[in-house]
Amino acid sequence: MFARAEEAAHEALLARGMATGAQLSADVPLLRTQVEMAPGKSYSRVTGITTWILVTLGCEGRIVRGRPNGSWTSSQYVWSPVETWLPGGIEPLPAGEARAGLVRRWLRAFGLAPVTDLKWWTGWSAGDVGKALALLDVTEVDLGGGATGLVLSDDLEPTPAPEPWAALLPALDPTPMGWQERGWFLGPHGPLLFDRNGNAGPSVWWDGRVVGGWAQRRDGEIVFRLLEDVGADAEAAVEREAARMAAWYGDVRAIPRFRTPLERELTA
Known part of the structure; x- marks a missing residue:
């Protein structure tokens, strides 16, 4: 039936x-099929299959997801056949080569990092991770405490330390979601800033560490809570960033789909 x-x-x-999922489900009765996601579970719910079908077609390289239908916070998108974007379609790529390319990009963004983090992030078997790494020029490095990690061999030069900086990152930002082992930048704040499924909520950063969380209230106000003492200069920098964020959002209200304990408290 799925096929x-x-x-x-x-x-x-x-x-x-081009069309939205709603338009396609109106054209194709089969897309209006309802399925129960987790029969017998308290959190189970009945949902349609349209989004599953469209995402699968996208993963297969047959269609492309375009702009949201409406504002940028909309979860409804316009879809197009891939040929309208790429006349020749997507050139097939051997799986091994594709995995190596993905690992190269991950290491460029998240190395130095242990292989266990890479395995967790990709969801691959240890064998597939090893085969991908064998196609790359990587160097093993000491992460301290007896742990080792990998980095691309052309990325060994030390990075100059930037000036202290503050940032308010959104829910599911790839920065906190990039590693499995987060203690070195998250500290003890995980229970307040992640939901039970491991989804990161809005986080406040100071100088490369998570130091709190933030939220947007119904009236548009950006509020935050620092979870540790970072000093007056850092707090002032976070306040400036919160004001900038409020101006950037303007009239837009963006409620995270995965809500975390601190985000709920701040918007209660």
């Missing part, structure tokens, strides 16, 4: 040229 729904959705999208 039939994929083909029917793809044919409908080809006919339209």
